[in-house]
Amino acid sequence: MNYRQLMIEELQDLYQAETEQASQLPQLAAQANDEALRTALQEHASETEAQALRIRQILEMAGAAPGGAGEVTPGVKGLVAEAHMKGEQVRDPFLKDLALIAAAQKMEHYELACYGTARATARTAGMDEAARLLQVSLDEEEAADKRLTDIALPIHKQAAQSMASMA
Template sequence: MKLATLHDLYVEELKDLYSAEGQLLKALPKMAKAASTPELTSAFTNHLEETKGQVVRLEAIFKKLDVSPRGKTCRAMEGLLAEAKETMAESADPSVMDAALIASAQRVEHYEMAGYGCVRTFARLLGYDEAADALQATLDEEGAADKHLTTLAETTINVEAVDPVANE
């Protein structure tokens, strides 16, 4: 596709995010299963449900634009999730694995926040205020998920991973 206008870029970026969310829908259950603490499992499971809602929001935006969301693969998300998969295949102490899962998940969240921040701004500039509000809602959810992961990391999971043998 030729990116002749900001609208063209907006649609391409939305397609990228749609692909990213679709990939994440498949990865989050695996991450939840790999987590050893109930809190982290719950964080991944809850974010899975939020992600389903985010996909619905994107589909509504595409419908208003009369554009198909399909046709683009988010290579960045592929890479982030491939790294997470490699990490989950490692032999690690459960607390260290949980710390690694949080690191992987936060990389994903930061990628999504960057993408949603851009498309939200594009939507505002293009006069798509309803879409901008929906994209802001998703951006807020991604930020909250990131903050929750940070709290888990700083208060329990990473603390336990410092010396897993002492915590047994």
């Protein structure tokens, strides 16, 4: 494997990751009780579709197919499985939302790592337009992560209060 192949494979993995999340995020959104959380997850689902298209565009520029091995990587599968498991296990509405947020933020951080690496590789390879497009998606992931942190804050408080009143 050479440097270019490594870059292509990373992008193909990321394409699979985005496609998988685009289909899973609406399901996670449907489980959310908090309206702001539901909206944020739905909006990020549409953003995620655009991110997949951006990667497709970069791969086309590099003369490669988006599909690659056609497999969602084990890391992404695990994160998605974890998100569903937590969403189903937790009954309390506040705690369920917090569990969904935690799972969604794990995905965002995974993506931030992937985009950071892909951007560095694109820059090194002299693919300036690819690096620019990757930066756009990276900024979106960062904003999505921050939005979830902000949404979580009042839910943490409500969860703590409802736990205290039950004690």
